[in-house]
Structure formats: C-alpha cells, structure tokens
Amino acid sequence: MLFLLAAGLTLVFGIMDMINLAHGSLYMLGAFIASTFVQATGSFTLGVLLAIPATAVVGMLLEMSVLRTLYARDHLSQVLATFALILIINEVTRLVWGSDAALPGPAALSGPVELLPGLRYPAYRLLIIGVGLAVAVLLYLLVTKTRVGMLVRAGASNREMALAMGVNIKTLFTLVFGVGAALCAVAGAMLAPLFAVQVGMGENILILAFVVIVIGGIGSIRGALVGAVLVGVVDTIGRAFLPILLGAFFQPRVASAAGPALASVMIYLIMAVVLYFRPQGLFPARG
Amino acid sequence: MKRTALALALLIAFPLAMLAIDHLFYVSFASRVLIYAIAATSLNLVLGYGGMISFGHAAFVGAGAYVASIAIAEGVTSAWIGWPAAILASALLAWVIGAISLRTRGVYFIMITLAFAQMMFYLVNSMKAYGGDEGLTLPQRATLGFGLNLGNEVVFYYVVLSILAALLYALHRLVHSRFGRVMVAIRENEARVEAIGFPVYRYQLACFVIAGAAGGLAGALLASHGKYVNPNVLHWVQSGTLMIMVILGGVGHLWGGVIGAVALLVLEHAIADYPIPWLAQMAPNYQQHANLGVGLVLLGIVLFAPQGIAGLLSRKRHA
Amino acid sequence: MLELKGVSKRFGGVVATDNVSLQVAEGEVHALIGPNGAGKTTLIAQISGSLPTDSGEISFLGNPITKAKQYERVRAGLARSYQITSIFRRFSVLDNLALAVQARSGSSFSFWRRVAAEAALFEEARSIAGEVGLAEKVHSLAATLAHGEQRALELGLALATRPKLVLLDEPMAGMGPEESARIIELVGRVRAKLTVLLVEHDMDAVFRLADRISVLVNGRIIASGKPEAIRADAEVRRAYLGDEVAA
Secondary structure: OHHHHHHHHHHHHHHHOOOOOOHHHHHHHHHHHHHHHHHHHOOHHHHHHHHHHHHHHHHHHHHHHOHHHHOOOOHHHHHHHHHHHHHHHHHHHHHHHOOEEOOOOOHHHOOEEEEEOOEEEEHHHHHHHHHHHHHHHHHHHHHHHOHHHHHHHHHHHOHHHHHHOOOOHHHHHHHHHHHHHHHHHHHHHHHOOOOOEEOOHHHHHHHHHHHHHHHHOOOOHHHHHHHHHHHHHHHHHHHHHHHHHHHHHOOHHHHHHHHHHHHHHHHHHHHHHHHHHOOOOOOOOOO | OHHHHHHHHHHHHHHHHHHHOOOHHHHHHHHHHHHHHHHHHHHHHHHHHOOOOOOOOHHHHHHHHHHHHHHHHOOOOEHHHHHHHHHHHHHHHHHHHHHHHOOOOHHHHHHHHHHHHHHHHHHHHOOHHHOHHHOEEOOOOOEOEOOEOOOOHHHHHHHHHHHHHHHHHHHHHHHOEHHHHHHHHHHHOHHHHHHOOOOHHHHHHHHHHHHHHHHHHHHHHHHHHHOEEOHHHHOHHHHHHHHHHHHHHOOOOOOHHHHHHHHHHHHHHHHHHOOOHHHHHHOOOHHHHHHHHHHHHHHHHHHHOOOHHHHHHHHHHHO | OEEEEEEEEEEOOEEEEEEEEEEEOOOOEEEEEOOOOOOHHHHHHHHHOOOOOOEEEEEEOOEEOOOOOHHHHHHHOEEEEOOOOOOOOOOEHHHHHHHHHHHOOOOOOOOOOEHHHOHHHHHHHHHHHHHOOOHHHOOOEHHHOOHHHHHHHHHHHHHHOOOOEEEEEOOOOOOOHHHHHHHHHHHHHHOOOOEEEEEOOOHHHHHHHOOEEEEEEOOEEEEEEOHHHHHHOHHHHHHHHOOOOOO
16 A cells, blocks of 8 residues: 555656655545545445545646646745645645544455465455555556556656657646546555544655655656565564564563664664665666 | 844843733743744754755754753753753764765655654654653753743743844854855755865765754753653654744745744744634634644745745845 | 776666776877767766766876765866856856865865955955956856856866866857857966866867867777877768868
8 A cells, every 4th residue: 555655656756856745645635535435325445436536636636736836846845835735735624524534444344354274364454455466567557558658657767858759748747646646545545444534644654655765766666666565564574573572682661662663763774774875766767 | 234133122122021011921932932943043054055955854853852851851950961962962863864864865865854853753752761652741941050040931031032143143154154155055056066176965964963953952942941842843744844934934044944933933823812703703613724824825935935034025125 | 197097887778988098198188079979078077076987997197086086086186167057156256266266275164254254265266257257247146147158157167176187078068259269268378287188069179279189989989199190080080070170
C-alpha cells in the first residue's frame, strides 16, 4: 500500500518536478470519500470502487486550479503552497465530515485464512497484498507497454525533451496527477478498515512515502516498489525483532521501550545510509 | 534605522503599557511571540539567507528545549548552565544532521532534513524517563541570578527581548560580513561560488550549525516559558509552522522572522479569542478551523506575495 | 603546465571523452576546437573539477589533481569561465568581482566585520573591472548588463581569482564582431601573464591567438600541433574545418 502512495508521488515529482506535500491529503480524502460511499451503498467493494474516480476527479481539479501555477515555481514555494493545501484540506474535511469517519471492512473477510497448515493470516490483509500486487502489475503494464506510459517515462527522464517533441504536457500532467490521486484513493480506502479514518492520517504516511521515493529514486516506479518493500520489511522486522535483540543486552524495560522507537528510527537510518552512498536514490530515472 | 528604532521602542514599551492597564497575561503571550520570533529568525538564516530548505528545523528547537528541561528537571536550574548546554546540544545535532544532509541536493535535502527531524521526534517520544509522549513538566523556570527572577513575567519578557535584539544585530553583522556575502552568493549561484574557490559545503554546514544553535536557544527559552515540553515541539508540522512564519514575514529579510512570528501568533490568538459576530453566524465553529484561514493566507502569500510582509513593506517604500 | 593522460568519461551508454591526452605548455595559448557535441565542455568540466573522471590522470604544475575538488584546483591557480554565462545576477559588477577576490585573500569564515570596510578588496575588483572593460559599469546590477558585458564579467570572474592557467569555454559565444574583437584583444593582453586553454568555434579568433591547437572529435583528440599544421591536416578538414578555412 505504501507502494501505491509512493508510486503516485514519484511520478508527480519525477515528471512535473513538483514536490506535493498534499499527496497525503488525497490519501485521506480517498478514505473519507470511500466511507461515505460505503455507507451510502452498503457495500464495501462498491464504495471503494466509487471512491477511486471521485478522488481522481478531486485531484485533477486541484491540479488544474492551484497546482498548475506551481510547476514553474521553485521548490520552496511548492513546499509551502502544498503545505498550505494540507491545512486547508484538513480543515475542509473537518467541516464536511467531522474529525473522523467510520469505514469497517467487509464482513466476509474479517476472519483469518489458513495459508498453510497452522499458519493463519487475516483474510483482509491478504486482500490488501493482492490488490497491491495487482495494481503494481497494472501500473507496470501501463507504463512500459502503452503509448501513454511511454510518454510518462519520457517525461520523467527528460521533461524538456518531451516538451520539445510536442507532447501535450498540460493534459499529460493532469492525467498523471489523476492517476496519482486514484492510487491514493485505493490505498486510503483499503487501509481504512485497519487504521482509523481521521484527519491527519495523511501526514504520517506522507513522510514514509517520501522516504520510500527518496530511497528508490525519484521518478522511478521500480524504485518506488523496491523502496516500499524495503521500508515495509525493515519496519516489520524491526518491530518484531529489535526488542528481542535488545532484550539480550539490556533490561526488559529498556528493551521494550527502545525497541519500537529504534524500529521507527531504522527506516530513517536506512534512508540516510542510502543517500550517503547514492545521493540520487537506488534507481534514479534521470541522469 | 528609523523603523528599527521605532520597532524597538514599541517592544520595550509594551509590557509597561500592559502593566498600566493591568493585562499582565499579554506580557506572557508577548514573551512567547518573541521566543518564536527567535526561532523563526534562526530558520530565516538557513532558509532565507542560506537558501537551504530545511524542513527539520524543529529538531533543533526541540533539542534545545529538551536539554534545558532535563537540566532543570535534574535540579540544575541555572540558566547559565542550562541554556549554553541547550545551544551546544543543538549545534552538535545540527553538525551531524547537516554533515549528512548537505551531501544531497534539492528535494533530497528537504526530505532528509524532514526525516531526521521525525527521527528525533520518535526518539524523544520513547524517552519514558522524561515524559515520553506526555511531555515533561518543570517545577520552575531557569534561574539567572543577579536578582533577576525569571518567574516574573515582565523580567522574563525583557530577558527574551534582549536576546532577540542581540540576535538580530548579530544577524545583521553576519549578513554584511565576508561569511554572509558567500552565503548569499551560494543562494544566488552555488556552482559559480565553488568555481571561484570556495568550499561551498563547509560554508553551508557552518550556516546550518549556527542556525541550529540559535534554534536551540529559542527552544531553551520556550521550555522555561511554559515550564513544559513535549515531543510535539519536534514534529515536522512545527517545522512547517516556523517556515510559515518566515515566509509570511519575508524570507531573507532581517526582520522576516520577527514579523512572521508576530503576525501568525497574533492572528491565531485573535481568531481564537475574539469572535467575529457575522462570521460566527455563518459558520458557528469557525474558530476551531483557524487553520483554514492560515492555510489560505499562506497559499495567497506563496502565489501572490512571495516576499512576505517585509517584501510588501519595502515595495511600498520604493513605490 | 597542464597535462592530461587518458582522461575518459562516459554517461550511461554515451562516451563523452575518450582517452584524451593533452599537454598545455606554460605561457601558451592552446586552443581546443571541434564540432558541437565533441565533448569539449565535458573535458573542460573534468579539468576544472566540477565533473569527476572515470579514468585517466590530470596533473597541474607537476602535481596530480585528478582527485582534487574544484575549489582546491582554483586555489592552486586553475580557473574557468563558462560557456553559458554563470554570474551572480543580483550582485553589482563590483560585488561579483570582489567576491572572487575575497576567495583568495584570507579566510571568509569571518562573521562580524563588515566586508564593505575592506577597501583593498574593492580596489582590486575595480582594477579587474577595468581590465575587462567594465570600468564604467562597476555599480550596475549584473542582470542589467548587455550580453557582451555579461560575457566580459564572466571572464572577469575567472581572472579575478588570479589563476596561472585559465580555461575559457567559448568566451565569444553569442557575440557580434565588435564585441568579439574586444575579447580577442583581452585574451591577447592577458596571455603575457597567463596560460590559456581556449575552447572556441570562432576560427578567426583561434588562428589569430593560438600557439597550438588540438582538435576534439567524438571525444577523441584527432590532431594536435601548430596552427599551420592543423589547417593543412586532411582528417581535420574532413571532420571539422571543411571549406571554412579560406586562407
């Protein structure tokens, strides 16, 4: 799921050279919109499916109105403007929905599934992994096998050249942004039953998404995938094993307190290490 | 010069005026504003003059706040030990973070500073011994000696004001010094600065450390002011708030940090405490959504007045 | 004075400089010519230090500088001017040059004393401005200068570091005949004190100024020697000069 967010982010940044802090807000909007649709239709699947184009539309509207003017501006302006957007979107969300919303998962998948004899895993999480993989494959096909995808890749590796070759940049950008928003919606809606749907959920995951694309290399979807997997794995292993490891050296009280903290810190350390040796990330799309 | 003198005179007279009308609370509020002015000015150094978009400045303010708090909590109440310790700690932190971050460029730099700040946040959050996520309450403010009781709001205000004034003057000298010229040139055309023989990395690191140290001092003052510190002071949203102040006030202008801090905090306070009747009729809860206004103002500034308030003021002067 | 041995650089699949070996003797004006895309600017970047080499060695004044950082090379006396003007647009001409002078006169980790008080810096800056013909415009903002004047400032910045060898990357780019003549005259004056490695397309200037010429095609040096020899060289004529050279 982190991959979905990261992929959208890396595309926007790679092609449009724009830092979009409000990406997390689209993720949050996706979750909120999905919750409304789910409650309206009574069906989880339908609600999520409806939320995807709805969020994409919101994203594209945002792009056409505000974000377009930011492409030509410097990074600082982009950072500040999209930060302002976060504040605005957060408050508007509060006004429309209140501080949180409910989005329960589909009842059919609430139980565990037996993968292997004795190894049980929650069914819903399996669905998430499945959807994530499916979208990844879809994205891969889209980007590498279609004409649109080729335009996107060209734009990511050398924007001026793509412009010079007559690619209709405005529409392309809007589309890319829409796809990014759609990805956010999928992630937001699907993760909602696991984590709470609340204002501010975007910011926490946003940083992780940025860490992922920085590690993976900006503009590269492959990098986003590798980065997301790496981050996810490090996080999970860190949380599971660090306390045990620390417990061997320190008292249990210290270990249980320091463990989770160090696990969060691990991810940033990995990023620092990667950037030290490869300041452009692992698979930079440019250069 | 005249504007500076006027501004200083107003700032000096302020608490006396408040005392006269018996609104002592505002003196405490004003101290808080000035402390944020110090923090914003420290960010202005690295952001406005140095051109480095550091999204993790809250880490230095927070580090200073925590070191100063821990000192007091452990019984070392003298500001002469606590505050220099805070400055030293943030300077060291800035050295480490800067040394690694400055090897990157552009958005990577922004991200890595952000990430380091978050790292500090998580670290501090897990320090159960010093409050963890609930924060740490202090029994008292730091002590200065010399008969100056920092518990007295007016005294505290003047101490903060003196520090701010000294800092602004130092910044003024810095900008016009050799070092300042190099920093401004780096912001203008980094490649050429290296090509005429300056080791750019070293200059950027020095600027980063100085700014971090100043941020740490602001943090120490903040801790004493509220007699409380919690991990949120290190959160990246705090970094964002500081950036808003700098942009609002005028990035790269000497008084930018001060103007921005005053503008933002006064605005927030005004919205929260002084209801506007017709607005309240339209949207009954509007005061809880003050951030919406802040966001819109910030967006407006970025899109239409990127030089902030100071920029607008100096334009008026020339027009 | 400057020696390159087997210097190479590739970008992905593209070989920009291919096993380049070159010598620039002290006091000479050595021109580097070649068609667009031959790799001249890449080579200059490698010599000045802003681009690392993949292989090969560079030595300056007898000392190896292959691993040295750009600012270290500048301090050793190797300066460069840029093909695409790279000046400090929001500084005045005087401040531009003063900064370059500042770089080689003492430490700039000085945080308190005002630069404006350092008369010596600005005296030097003024004299350099005079050398490049900008004496009248010292207080003008660099961004307001005409193209030719900006190119002059570009040169001035390189000269202000008082180098022993200066790399001039197409100093006459985009200039009309009158301005070009002035630059040619400037290089003529400067050569008495400096060694020059000149990259240029203007053959007129090249044949007037150069003591020796090296020809770079597709990243490789195909000929190097005195101007008459180069003019007569069949391969060079085929690859680059063609019918351009009338007399």
